Structures are given as C-alpha cells and as structure tokens.
Amino acid sequence: MFPQTLLLLLTTLPLALSARHKKAILLEKSGGFHVAGSVLTNPQNRNMTLHCDHGYMEYFIPWKPRATSLVMWHSAHMQVWQNRWDGGIGFKDLFLSRDYPVFLWDAPRLGRANWGCVPYYYQPSYWDQTNFVGWQFGERWPVWHEGVQFPTENKEAWNQATRSRYIEFDTHENMLLQSHAAAVAADSGKLGESVVILTNSVAGLRGQMTAVMSNTTNVKGIVAYESYGYVYPDNANITEVKGGFGPVVVPLEDFKKLTKVKIQFVWGDYRKPNDTWLVQCRRAVNLINLYGGDASMLFLAEEAGLKGSTHSAMADLDNDKVAEQLDKFLRKHKLDRHASWKWF
DSSP states (O other), X not given: OOTTOEEEEGGGSXXXXXXXGOOEEEEEEEEEEEEOOXXXXXXXXXXXXXXXXXXXXXXXXXXXXXXXXXXXXXXXXXXXXXBXXXXXXXXXXXXXXXXXXXXXXXXXXXXXXXXXXSOOOOOOOOXXXXXXXXXXXXXXXXXXXXXXXXXXXXXXXXXXXXXXXOOOOOOHHHHHHHHHHHHHHHHHSTTOSOEEEEEEXXXXXXXXXXXXXXXXXXXXXXXXXXXXXXXXXXXXXXXXXXSTTOOEEEOHHHHGGGGGSEEEEEEOSSOOTXXXXXXXXXXXXXXXXXXTOEEEEEEHHHHHOOXXXXXXXXXXXXXXXXXXXXXXXXXXXXOOXXXXXXXX
C-alpha cells in the first residue's frame, strides 16, 4: 500500500450510520494548496512583502477516483459540507465513499485564506437569530419550522451551527476576487479536467462567475443549493447592483459560457413562489436556456419528496437523500465515470 494512502473508517463516527455508509474510504492522497493571490511590497521598506488575497484548496483523492471532481464552496461556513447538523456524515465523506475527488474551497479572505491585501474592521454583531431565519430553520426565533430537517431538540447541534460561520465580506469587489481565484484554480488543471462546483447561498453567484471568468472548459457543471445572486447578459434589460449579492451583468458572449455548463439550482422548503431569489433564479434559467444552455431548478419538497429542507440541505438530517439527487444529476450528464489517469 502506498505510504501516503489514508484509510478513513467511517464506522468510527460518533453517530450510528446506516449499513450502506459503513464503508472505509481509501484515499490515494490528501493535502492542500494555495491559489492565485497578490504580493504587496511595503512602501517604506522595499525588502518587506506580504503574500495575500489567495484562496486555499484542501483536497481528498480516492484510491480509484472518478474523473469528475467536486468543489464544495460555501460563503459562510465550510462545516455544512463536512457534517450533518447533528455531526453525522456529511457531503464530503458521502461523495468520497462514491469515489469522487473532493475539494474544499476557502475563497480569498475567508476561512483558511483570510490574509487579505486590504484592511478591514471587524465589529461583533448579534447574528444568531438572523441566521436562524436566514437558514430556513423557522420564520422567527426560536420557533422552528414544522418538520424541519434539523435536530431541533439538540442544543449542541445549534451551538455548532452558529459557531461554524465566519465573516463573508459580501462586496462586489470581493465577489470578483473570489470568483477570479476559483477560475484560476479550475484553469490550472489541479482540479482535473472535469469539475463540478457545488455551492451554497451567495457562493452560487460566485460559482456562476467562476464559469464566466474561466478560460478553459474544465468547469462542466454547477449545482447551486439555494443560490443568492445571479448572472445576466447585458441585453436583458437588467440593472447590475454593485454588491456582493448581484445581480451581475456581463457581456452576452461571456454570459454564453454558462450555456456550456450543466447547471442545476436546488431549492429547499418553506419559500413562497414570489421569493426574490426564486424570481431571479427563474429568469436566469430561462436566459441560459434561451441561448442553448442546460439549466434547471430542482425543488426538493415538490419534485423529490424531501420535506423540511433548510437553506443548507447538504447538512440536513436527510442529506443522504439529497446526495442521491446529486447522483442523478451526475449520471444524467455522464459525469460519473471513473478516471483512467492518476491525479497530480
């Protein structure tokens, strides 16, 4: 066995898993690397520099990997890709056990890539109750939605959820910076030549912009869970908003890059039909398809029978069923074949 081979025994997880998931994950390698970024020179001392505004990619390559890699991207907390709300097995391990290479992406200025090139001021704000509503746990604190896929009686689950998030820096400048860094990563070949970007929340806008900014065809798909923010062509009579949530308007030829990518926007429960993000999503899907693309919306409750999905369905108690929907997407678009080459 290779010396770098890692054996991860999922049966050691603190929670009992179904028999289907009691499976060892055999990795060829794991690690991480930094992407893009700038170097600042101290104007007072030209011999002093700072490397900053880079992204960080942690990777896990299965022993017999599939050809398509999954990049997992969240704008507020990576933990939703790593575990269920109750600490159970998360999307990362669910798809490693399916032999997909998994990349956890910390975009510039976030998480493990938080050394920025510009100053910022942090002031603590009282976000917990706002998160409760924003993450679709309930309409108001502390009243949970009926049937929500969150362990509502588990105080530690709520504690972990609220502690897992970090500053987002939702500005237009930061959105462009993060999208560009992700495009550099996709174009580098280090993620493979078949990449599906999985996003949650406002990372959805950044995932779309990554495809627009990419100079290769390596990005094959985007699956965006409850995307906040959309990209539109400059002939659609839509006014761009210079903020971190869009909408973003790009030249038509750049917009058409989205037509080369298989795109699915996934929505959880509890949203009204006239929800702002749903309205924007429908318009984006229609425009992508108008120019020959393949974009769709998947409503987990109505179409997949998965009731109670939150804003981050990949962390919900029924995330194994949510994962099965992603399986269907990957199979449909022939993104599930095994690789015939060695990674790295």
